[in-house]
Amino acid sequence: MKFMLDQIEYKSKPTDPWSINSRIHNHAVDLTIEQLADEVMKGKTFVPALLKQGARSQANWISQQIICLDFDNEIIVDGNKIKQITMTEEKAIEEFQHEAAFIYTSFNHSRDHPKLRVVLVLDTVIDDKELMDNILKYFKLKYPSADEKCFERSRMFYGGRSIIWSDFNNKIILDRLLDNLPSIVKSTPNKSKGVLSPQYFSKGVIRGTKPSIHSSDDKYNKSIHNNNISLIINQFEYMDRVLNSNPITFNSRNEVYDYLKRQDLHTYLGIENKHFCCVFHEESKPSANIYINPDTGYWHYKCHSSSCGFTGTIIQVTERLTKLTNYKSLQFLMNAYRISLEKTEWQEQQESLIWSNLNILNDPEYIKNTYPAFFSMMRTDNYYNLLKEFHYIALENLSSMNQEGDALFYASMEYILKRLYPFHDFDNFKYFKKKDSLTRTNLFTYLNVLEKLPLDKLPDAYREKAEEEAKRKGFKNTIGFYTIPSYDANSLPETERLAKQFKELHMTVKNFDREMCLKTLGEEEANRVFPTRKGEEVAKVNVETARLLEETALMIIEAKGWVTEEEIFEYTVLDIDIEYTIKKNNKAIKDDHVLSEEEKKTWANNFKKKRWKKMLGGFLIAYGLERVRLNKKLKTDLNITYEDDGIPDNAFPFIIKKEEQKNISAIAVAEI
Structure with a gap:
């Protein structure tokens, strides 16, 4: 060019x-x-x-x-x-x-x-x-x-x-x-x-780009008979006559996708040989093949050329050939295979609910003005995009299999990430995104804008599917099932209350997990947010460290009425083999490597801080304490000086002290 x-x-x-x-x-x-x-x-x-x-x-x-x-x-x-x-x-x-x-x-x-x-x-x-x-x-x-x-x-x-x-x-x-x-x-x-x-x-019956079968060697060209690629590229209106499929009806888009991916790509593309010249780039020797995945039953197209490397099911192949959007490409395939989609009254109701929710999620300004605490927790577009993706997956899974209650579906985080970021190197990319997305999903569940269902609440067919999928993929826990609640004037005020509670209890997004939920909100709430981990015990080293931090904080508060968080970390001595624990949790460190005292000190301090953030809310509630930032008046009231306490006149750190009057809308903490 x-x-x-x-x-x-x-x-x-x-x-x-x-x-x-x-x-x-x-x-x-x-x-x-x-x-x-x-x-x-x-x-x-x-x-x-x-x-x-x-x-x-x-x-x-x-x-x-x-x-x-x-x-x-x-x-x-x-x-x-x-x-x-x-x-x-x-x-x-x-x-x-x-x-x-x-x-x-x-x-x-x-x-x-x-x-x-x-x-x-x-x-x-x-x-x-x-x-x-x-x-x-x-x-x-x-x-x-x-x-x-x-x-x-x-x-x-x-x-x-x-x-x-x-x-x-x-x-x-x-x-x-x-x-x-x-x-x-x-x-x-x-x-x-x-x-x-x-x-x-100029127009013709079939007009446009010809398929990229460019081999000069006749033996390769002879491997292609009845080639349908030109018809697909030009979105041939009568493709159903070429494929000669029997009419079939489904109740959900997910069922449609599943059916289409099981269609033989040899027949669809009109390519008979297993190995052939890739249809997406020019080449003189075959680099592509079509195969079936024995685990899923789905047909796949794969180009092994380093200059192309395209891979995909009939869905991606059609999108690439036709240059259509995913929706229009699906419509073309449904027409080609004579597929119709019929919805029940329940499906229509669920679609209406989901689209109403999406209408709210697409209007952050409304959320900001009406539910400011909820808005503050939906920090970036990544939060909205992830929550909206759950809705889109729910739409695709409005199956007639479950006709009661809200739309029920399951999706692994890897599947969701591949949908959100389809053009990234996923093996490298998921390392950075998976943890963040899992945390956000747990937050959505806590805020009641997404609901996770435990196995004992699933219909038999779904429970069997969850157990089979977890076993097949070697997952520690069963596959998570979700429902989408209605975002209406009755439910969103509760979401707003939960968002306020999150801030009042000093909970943090970065550290939000089952341990924080358990220590701050109790076992019942932890089981609601993390239903597949019900009954799971917190690691002993975490429990023991939390106990030591609690004892140190209470001892200092009893002595002088208040304590800084740095004092808690400084005077809490961990009763664990730090070097062994570090090596156990970091496989990159070789067994014969000797950690320096500074490395062990830094790790211990960070470990104590992490445990403290997870236990802080529950600790404050249990002992009637509050975390406040010092100011001049509070320094005077508590008689805090640089000479006695080491806090300069111009420094105003957070302290933990006895709460004079309880003013937060917290729930009781269960015994842990």
């Missing part, structure tokens, strides 16, 4: 655009899209079009194959730029996953204020400037929140920080794109500039 590329690398947004402008028109290059991505990550500026020697201008435009959309998430009000988020990282990936070659962040990008560049590649070089203007106009109308200036043929785009998503095989099919242009062309004021040549609208 030919375009203009500056030769200077920048580490931050250029402050000398005039310098780039004066030299970039002299640097035409011919690079692949992968090479362009590398250059952009070096901080180089590019113009996605080939220009004549001379000034960078529309008049010197020669041709173009790359389109770059610029989302700065800003609007101009009274001449000032105002942040207005319309395109987040997650939304960009979802929107452009089947079209973009890559998406990168600008130098000034942040999670709070995303600044993104979406790079698209046409399957054909355009050398007709009127046609190119119409194509750019199409994208301008489709994405009105994109920067207007990015739709100029000679626009410069700066390099950036990181690529958040890429699929270098993606191409915008010109023939398919042009189907969308006539309505735009008709609205063009200058008719002479808006008329497209007749060849752009």
Whole structure:
């Protein structure tokens, strides 16, 4: 692909655009899209079009194959730029996953204020400037929140920080794109500039990109008979006649997905041989195969080429070939296999409940104004996205199998993460995300916006399924089943109360687990939030450390009426073999390695702090204490001085002291 590329690398947004402008028109290059991505990550500026020697201008435009959309998430009000988020990282990936070659962040990008560049590649070089203007106009109308200036043929785009998503095989099919242009062309004021040549609208029974079977060796081409790939790419209306499937009816989308994944991909694609040339890239020797997973019964497509590596079920294969959204791709498959979806009255009611909930979750401003404590716990988009994903999974699992109560479904955290982040290297990615997502799921359960069901409350068929799935995957606990409660004016006030209680009891999101719930809220509440771990005992070392911390705190409070948390940690001596415990919990440390005293001291201090955070709320309730920050008046009342207590006049740490009047809405703590 030919375009203009500056030769200077920048580490931050250029402050000398005039310098780039004066030299970039002299640097035409011919690079692949992968090479362009590398250059952009070096901080180089590019113009996605080939220009004549001379000034960078529309008049010197020669041709173009790359389109770059610029989302700065800003609007101009009274001449000032105002942040207005319309395109987040997650939304960009979802929107452009089947079209973009890559998406990168600008130098000034942040999670709070995303600044993104979406790079698209046409399957054909355009050398007709009127046609190119119409194509750019199409994208301008489709994405009105994109920067207007990015739709100029000679626009410069700066390099950036990181690529958040890429699929270098993606191409915008010109023939398919042009189907969308006539309505735009008709609205063009200058008719002479808006008329497209007749060849752009040639039609046939099957029209568009041909399947990528490019082998020059006849023995490979002969392995493909009755190939259906062109029909799928062009979304052939009568695909059901080709497949000749019998009509079938299901009650839930999940049942539809399960049925489709069990359909033989050889028959669907019209490919007979086990090994064949991949349909997603050009090659001369077969690198792809189709196989069935014996554990699930699902058919899979796999390309073993390092340049492609595509893998997926019939769902992903269809999405990739058709370039349709997941919803439209599913509709195509349902029509092809003559599948109908019939919903019962109960399913209709549950769908209404779930969509009502999603309507609330999609309006954080309402939550902020009406339920501020709940809003403060839903800290970022990651919380909302995870909770919404539970709703989407529930929608897919509205089976006729259970027609009483709320929608019942199960999903492992790995499955949910793969849905939320489908384009990440999952084996590396899940290490960082799984723990956070599990904590958030437990918080949702505590807040009553998600309900976990214990095995003894499940219908027999579901319980057997849970036990079988846990055994098959070697899980320590059974699979978790969930229901989605209604977010209405009766339930959300209770969620707000629980959110307030969470803060009042000094509970923390980072440390929220069964141990904290057990020590702070009691066994009944711990069993509600963690039903599959009912009866599980807290580790002895944790129990013993909590007891020692409690004894130290009470002893000091009894002596002088108050205590700082640092004093508690300092005067609590752990009755454990610290070096043995560290090595037992960190397999990376070799048995013959001798830990330094400083390493052991640091670990012991952190361990005590962690145990303290988990027990703090229950400790305060049990002994009628409160945790408050010191101020000048409190220092005077408690006679706290630097000479006697070591707290400087300008220092105001938190202390634990006897509570004069109980004022928190806490529940009684059970004996542990």
